[in-house]
Amino acid sequence: MNNEWLQSMYSARQQWVPVYMRDTFFGEISVTDKSGGNLFFDGHLTAMTTIQMLIKQYEKAVASWHDKELKADYDTTNTTPVLKTPSPMEKQAGNLYTRRIFMKFQEELVETLANPATKVDDSGTITTYRVAKFGQDHKARTVSFNSFEMKASCSCQMFEYSGIICRHILAVFRAKNVLTLPSQYVLKRWTRNAKTGAAVDERASDLPNNTQESLNVRYNNLRQEAIKYVEEGAKSIHIYNVAMDALREASSKLAIAKNQSSGPTHGSTLSNGASQELHAAEGTQTQTYQSADMKEKKIQEMTAELENINHRSEVYRSNLLAVLKDIEEQKLKLSVKVQNARLSLKE
Structure with missing residues (x-):
């Protein structure tokens, strides 16, 4: 090539072409859409936008994204995800992920029905699978599964790039009867508790x-x-x-636990008087535990309600600020029109 700049860009393609960076985590973030438009300023900029207007439009774009984030948080907190399969893994993901991330995960999980995993090699703890959609063998992916560490890696590198587990690994999990997501595949940044810092319970204990x-x-x-x-x-x-x-x-x-669960009850070896005292003490202790549990449950309910109120208040506040901002802009425009009218009358 005669163009030195183009040649240098081609030589450095591994540093800027996305296909070469699949092993680097980007959170599946893209500031441009497929047509080349800027998603952040979508609906706020045109080819005629001046520098002065750009500053104002930037503030509007930030406010718009903030509103979208508040709405997404509200939807995650106050709506229940719709499950498409009886899989406990899907139920677990619905309780863990934000609504948007859950929908992406759900899409991958549903696709496992059409992407069977076929074992191609087994060398001890590492098993290699070939995963392909029916009729699309030329697009097959290779998944290596470590049964000892419960870890899998796929040639598509979707998890490494976006932090969302791919359909190919999920297909292998399905073949290996792994019913819940291993903790290393649940990134905190994609969970509904990412902002609060609360611990993530990835187990399907319910x-x-x-x-x-x-x-x-x-x-x-x-x-x-x-x-x-x-x-x-x-x-x-x-x-x-x-x-x-x-x-x-x-x-x-x-x-000890096995013996207690399978052996005779402790009360059967006691005399009647001692047994009655024991039952009375146990009853009092049970009531105390129940009372404490009820208080704890009430506190949790009130905390959840307070969080919901805070979310709604933030949404209302954001909407109110937007309305006030529009009123100020209209007021300014009206003032300019009145001033122009006065000047024209004087002339």
């Missing part, structure tokens, strides 16, 4: 305890926690010894 589905969920959760424990415990001899002691203690507690 599932019925007597179903096989819930058994698999509990198994997956325990396995994930155990893997973290093993990784930390193997870092040094001291930590290893501490971890082993903790495991032995946990094993003893599990044995």
Whole structure:
């Protein structure tokens, strides 16, 4: 090429062409649409906009995006997501993600029905799958799944780029009977509690305890926690010894819990008088716990209601400011017209 600038841009294409940066997290952010227009200033700028007007339009654009964010927060807090599948993973995502991110995740999850995962290689803990849509084998993606760490990587690199798990990994999770999202695939920035800093509960703890589905969920959760424990415990001899002691203690507690759940009740070994005293004490303690639980529940309800009121107040405040701003602009325009009319009358 004779054009040196064009040649230099081509040589540096890996630094600015999006396809070369799929392994870098961008949060799926784009300031321009597919036609080349600027999404931030969409509806606020034209080819005739002056520098003076640009400043005013910039303020309007910021206010508009702020209003959209408030509305999105309100929708996330006060509306219930519509589930399209009986998957506990979808229910979990609906409780965790903001509404917009959930809809993206839901789209990927639904697409797993048309994107089966086929095992192509199995080398111990790493299993390789080929995922393709029916009739589109030429667009197949490769997914590597580590069953020990519960981690997967896809050749499409959607999660690395946007932080939203892709349909190909979800298809592998479905094939491996992984019913809930592993914690490493739930980015805090996409959750409804991202601004408040509240802890994210990624476990589907509200599932019925007597179903096989819930058994698999509990198994997956325990396995994930155990893997973290093993990784930390193997870092040094001291930590290893501490971890082993903790495991032995946990094993003893599990044995006691199993005996208590399967053995005779404690009250059956006591005399009638002692049994009555025990039941009375337990009744008083139960009432105390129930009272505390009711207070805690009431506090949570009042806190949630207060947050809803704050959201609504912020929306109303934003709308009021926008109205006042429009009134000021109209007042200014009217003042200019009156002044021009006076000048014309004097002439």
